[in-house]
Amino acid sequence: MSTETKKFADPAAVASGFAADFADWFATQGQEKITIALSGGSTPKLLFELWGNEYAEKIDWSRIHFFWGDERCVDPDDSDSNYGVAKALFLDKVQIPAENVHRVLGEADPDEERLRYENEIYGHVDIDDNAVPEFDLIILGMGTDGHTASIFPHQSQFLKSPQVCEVAIHPETAQKRITLTGPVLNRGKKVAFLITGADKADVLAQVIKKEGDSDNFPASHVEATDLTFYLDEAVAANL
Ligand SMILES: O=C1O[C@H](COP(=O)(O)O)[C@@H](O)[C@H](O)[C@H]1O
Secondary structure: OEEEEEEEOOHHHHHHHHHHHHHHHHHHHOOEEEEEEOOOOOOHHHHHHHHHOOOOOOOOOOEEEEEEEEOOOOOOOOOOOOOOOHHHHHHHHOOOOHHOOOOOOOOOHHHHHHHHHHHHHHHOOOOOOOEEEOOEEEOOOOOOOOEEEEHHHHHHHHOOOOEEEEEEOOOOOOOOEEEHHHHHHHHHHOOEEEEEHHHHEEEEEEEEHOOOOOOOOHHHHHOEEEEEEEEEEEOOOOO
């Protein structure tokens, strides 16, 4: 297992640093089809803008199949939709076949969609001996409460769920979400956290140092074999 921490001056530098590493990693991938789970929220927006502009012609996007680590149960054109954000900033700007974009149907019944999405994942992603999907790359974020994907502290049972996806509930808004579970996050062949902002510095230090309340933060339970934290100076202040 290798865990690396990379620090950058600000959120824009985090996005550029990750995008550059991503391009290098992509160049080493021999397989025709590459499976990637994207994160949502505010942090990856700068990355999506870079991919949609500077990297539009630099990557053969047609080899990539995109999935989502989590999605809010809203219409795809709702401003809360993780898919909607990626589509507007990036997917609409690059040459990628529509069939390579595997969005969670946020507008569907969550319990039915959880199962449909699991099948969609099984149709494209390698699995291990225990039928756990192994994405080539999973990009994650972390909330101020230590949640990752949509595994929140009050639903930490999803960290060990035998399912591929679960229906999560946001602790404050009660918004339903579909999330990949802990075993799937941990089986990602490569996992990258992009985390920025002073308001997450305290929690991040506990997550990385495995101190304090770290056990209660879902992000601290991601233990993939190839794990990298891309951080800005503000969030890395207490490391
Ligand atoms: O709700 C979510 O939160 C986390 C962190 O988001 P951020 O806005 O603090 O960057 C994100 O990773 C997840 O995908 C998203 O749905």
